[in-house]
Amino acid sequence: MTPRMRADAARNRAKVLVAAELVFAAKGTSASTEEVAKEAGVGIGTVFRHFPTKEALLEAVLVGLLARFAHEAEELTRAADPGEAFFGFFRGIVAQAATKNAVSEALEEAGINAREASAEVGVPLKKALATLVERAQEAGAVRSDVGLAEVMALLSGSSHAAASASGDPQVQARALDIVFDGLRPR
Amino acid sequence: MTPRMRADAARNRAKVLVAAELVFAAKGTSASTEEVAKEAGVGIGTVFRHFPTKEALLEAVLVGLLARFAHEAEELTRAADPGEAFFGFFRGIVAQAATKNAVSEALEEAGINAREASAEVGVPLKKALATLVERAQEAGAVRSDVGLAEVMALLSGSSHAAASASGDPQVQARALDIVFDGLRPR
Numbered sequence: 001m002t003p004r005m006r007a008d009a010a011r012n013r014a015k016v017l018v019a020a021e022l023v024f025a026a027k028g029t030s031a032s033t034e035e036v037a038k039e040a041g042v043g044i045g046t047v048f049r050h051f052p053t054k055e056a057l058l059e060a061v062l063v064g065l066l067a068r069f070a071h072e073a074e075e076l077t078r079a080a081d082p083g084e085a086f087f088g089f090f091r092g093i094v095a096q097a098a099t100k101n102a103v104s105e106a107l108e109e110a111g112i113n114a115r116e117a118s119a120e121v122g123v124p125l126k127k128a129l130a131t132l133v134e135r136a137q138e139a140g141a142v143r144s145d146v147g148l149a150e151v152m153a154l155l156s157g158s159s160h161a162a163a164s165a166s167g168d169p170q171v172q173a174r175a176l177d178i179v180f181d182g183l184r185p186r
Numbered sequence: 187m188t189p190r191m192r193a194d195a196a197r198n199r200a201k202v203l204v205a206a207e208l209v210f211a212a213k214g215t216s217a218s219t220e221e222v223a224k225e226a227g228v229g230i231g232t233v234f235r236h237f238p239t240k241e242a243l244l245e246a247v248l249v250g251l252l253a254r255f256a257h258e259a260e261e262l263t264r265a266a267d268p269g270e271a272f273f274g275f276f277r278g279i280v281a282q283a284a285t286k287n288a289v290s291e292a293l294e295e296a297g298i299n300a301r302e303a304s305a306e307v308g309v310p311l312k313k314a315l316a317t318l319v320e321r322a323q324e325a326g327a328v329r330s331d332v333g334l335a336e337v338m339a340l341l342s343g344s345s346h347a348a349a350s351a352s353g354d355p356q357v358q359a360r361a362l363d364i365v366f367d368g369l370r371p372r
Contacts, residue, residue, distance in 0.1 A: 146364065149354065153347045153361035161343030168335065175339035178332065182368025 013050045015040045020061050025099040029058060029106035055110045059117045062103045066121040069093060073128030083141025086132045087180055090155060094176060097159030126152075143185040154179055199236045201226045206247050211285040215244060215292035241296045245303045248289045252307040255279060259314035269327025272318045273366055276341060280362060283345030312338075329371040340365055 019040035023031045033054055037044045051057035072089060079085035104114040115122075126148070133151055136142040158179055162172045205226035209217045219240055223230045237243035258275060265271035290300040301308075312334070319337055322328040344365055348358045 149357040157343035157347030160346035171335040175336045178368040182364040
């Protein structure tokens with residue numbers, strides 16, 4: 001493979017991944033690989049060359065999402081306002097939770113442990129989140145008696161609430177504000 | 187059917203339901219109807235006479251659970267301490283959420299809309315919960331700017347967080363305390 005061919009292959013892979021995330025977010029994870037190929041503007045053969053099975057594609061979408069979350073968290077550890085950084089990150093994760101949960105669930109249904117599949121990218125994400133929590137606590141924006149495990153449990157719960165069918169966005173936003181108030185020092 | 191036979195049939199139906207809830211809670215909803223019959227101490231024919239399909243049994247378990255929640259909520263609307271009644275009910279629902287969510291999900295997977303199946307019993311439950319919230323607000327135990335919709339979103343999110351695999355009970359309890367702090371007036 002020439003460097004040019006390698007660059008083309010990498011670009012196609014990225015195009016397919018972006019398209020898959022869009023299609024799965026809009027139509028659910030039961031959407032077909034054909035729909036993903038169409039959205040990406042590539043042939044079905046290109047999709048299968050990079051992702052031999054639907055499960056491989058779902059797994060790559062999940063890893064890509066989590067890698068983006070980790071990258072965002074790492075960026076925010078350097079933000080000027082640690083409280084804003086923490087709560088902003090929390091809100092961002094919840095907003096993207098529907099896609100992430102749908103992909104995780106589809107993988108579990110296919111017998112693939114989403115937790116294992118994403119373990120590698122989960123480590124930097126957890127580390128950056130821990131830094132966001134600590135910085136927000138030092139700045140007095142988050143109560144000092146809360147640990148990373150509680151924050152992750154609240155993140156998971158808020159994500160599920162937001163992704164649930166009953167989702168009126170205004171209700172979800174107000175429910176999230178209540179969780180945030182609980183996280184602030186009295 | 188004589189009255190005696192009717193009473194026996196009703197007792198067997200109740201026995202099967204109690205057994206089904208225990209078995210599904212302990213072994214997941216993939217547990218077989220045979221296991222339910224064994225736990226109930228009745229023949230498999232008795233189970234099928236009352237619940238011709240696994241889905242019919244799951245639906246009856248869900249309706250039974252929600253009816254019990256509604257009954258508990260109604261009882262608590264007459265409690266002496268409205269704040270304790272509200273937060274106690276919230277904690278109780280979350281504690282029983284794993285079974286409820288597993289049954290709902292199994293029904294959804296079987297193509298049955300759990301929300302529709304349980305709509306009838308959902309109405310008194312929602313009404314009693316609204317009374318619990320109002321009484322707790324009047325007593326100053328819950329902030330006045332929170333609505334029933336937000337409480338239900340938080341209940342759903344907390345239930346999912348508690349039912350998730352990562353569930354360390356102490357972490358879940360502390361996460362729930364944070365949500366409760368968010369619900370209290372400042």
